[in-house]
Amino acid sequence: xxxxxxxxxxxxxxxxxxxxxxxxxxxxxxxxxxxxxxxxxxxxxxxxxxxxxxxxxxxxxxxxxxxxxxxxxxxxxxxxxxxxxxxxxxxxxxxxxxxxxxxxxxxxxxxxxxxxxxxxxxxxxxxxxxxxxxxxxxxxxxxxxxxxxxxxxxxxxxxxxxxxxxxxxxxxxxxxxxxxxxxxxxxxxxxxxxxxxxxxxxxxxxxxxxxxxxxxxxxxxxxxxx
Numbered sequence: 001x002x003x004x005x006x007x008x009x010x011x012x013x014x015x016x017x018x019x020x021x022x023x024x025x026x027x028x029x030x031x032x033x034x035x036x037x038x039x040x041x042x043x044x045x046x047x048x049x050x051x052x053x054x055x056x057x058x059x060x061x062x063x064x065x066x067x068x069x070x071x072x073x074x075x076x077x078x079x080x081x082x083x084x085x086x087x088x089x090x091x092x093x094x095x096x097x098x099x100x101x102x103x104x105x106x107x108x109x110x111x112x113x114x115x116x117x118x119x120x121x122x123x124x125x126x127x128x129x130x131x132x133x134x135x136x137x138x139x140x141x142x143x144x145x146x147x148x149x150x151x152x153x154x155x156x157x158x159x160x161x162x163x164x165x166x167x168x169x170x171x172x173x174x175x176x177x178x179x180x181x182x183x184x185x186x187x188x189x190x191x192x193x194x195x196x197x198x199x200x201x202x203x204x205x206x207x208x209x210x211x212x213x214x215x216x217x218x219x220x221x222x223x224x225x226x
Contacts, residue, residue, distance in 0.1 A: 003057050005081040008074055013057040013082065015089055018048040023214045024090035025123065026083045027054045028103025031069055034062040039188065040100065042200075043125070046207035052214065053093060055086035059103075075106040076113065083116045094218055098123035098151075101160070101187065105139065112145040121149035121217045123210055126187050129161035129169065140169045143177075150177045151213045153206055155185025180209040 003013040014035055017024075025047065029035050035056035044054045059078050061070045069075065079097070087095050095118045097107045104124035110116055130136040143150065152170055156163050163181065170177040182202055184195035189206065191197045 003078075003081055003085055005060065005074075005078050008060055008077055011058040011060055011063040011078065013055060013085065014044075015053070015055050015086075016044050016048050017053040017090065018051060020051055021053040021090070021093055022051045023120075023218070024053040024055070024086055024093040024095045025210075026079070026086040026095070026097040026107075026119075027056050028079060028082070028097075028099030028107055029056070029059070029062065030099070030101035030103055030126075031128075032067070034058050042203050043100075043206065046203050047210060050207050050211035052207075052211060053090050055082060055089060057082045057085075069102060072106065072109065075102075076110040079103075079107050079110040080116065083110075083119060087118050094118075094120050094221075096121050096123060096214060096217075098125065100125045101128045108146050108150070109142055111148065112142040115147070119148060120221065121151065121214070122146065123151045123153070123213070125153050125206065126158060126189065127152050127154065127161055127166070128187075129166055132159040135162045135165055137165055137169055143169070143173060146176070148176070149213075149217045151210065152177060152179045153182065153209060154179065155182045155187065155189060155191075157184060157186040160187045178213055180213075182206070 001013050002010050083097050097119045098104045170179040184191045189202050
């Protein structure tokens with residue numbers, strides 16, 4: 001299927017909807033690999049097993065196989081178009097958005113600039129807090145302007161997000177943020193054998209945590225509506 005991004009062009013997209021879905025997720029890829037990367041494929045499968053429909057999509061640079069990310073404005077517009085498409089395709093489901101690394105950060109950037117219509121929360125599968133070897137928190141400053149709930153799924157060996165810097169970032173966001181830590185996982189959510197886990201088990205944990213968080217967000221929204 002195709003996703004039309006206004007004033008930019010057309011990119012590929014892929015929708016997965018399980019039976020008895022309870023939520024939808026517009027899911028963006030990371031900087032170095034597209035929507036068909038094995039991690040993205042496996043994550044979508046695990047999420048589907050938990051009742052979460054996904055719309056994966058390409059950013060324009062990845063569609064063209066340039067492998068150098070587009071300017072932020074282009075990435076943000078692609079996120080907006082994807083969220084709108086996911087909402088149309090799954091108009092009976094509450095909608096969430098997010099992505100792997102760059103994809104998650106561009107989703108929150110879009111939300112910080114102007115709310116993404118209908119999005120109940122944002123899930124980050126490895127928020128890229130800083131460049132490798134240069135710990136900092138400037139990339140998280142825009143999160144203060146994100147008003148919806150956020151889920152941060154982070155590995156303790158992530159070279160792009162020192163967990164001891166990630167914790168206070170989430171603490172400052174207060175009740176809007178939930179941090180789920182995967183011990184021994186790196187930025188790609190790979191784990192060493194000595195961890196006692198394998199990559200499949202990590203994927204299961206990512207999907208479990210995402211599903212639990214989504215259900216909690218929806219339950220809290222329902223409670224406030226009473």
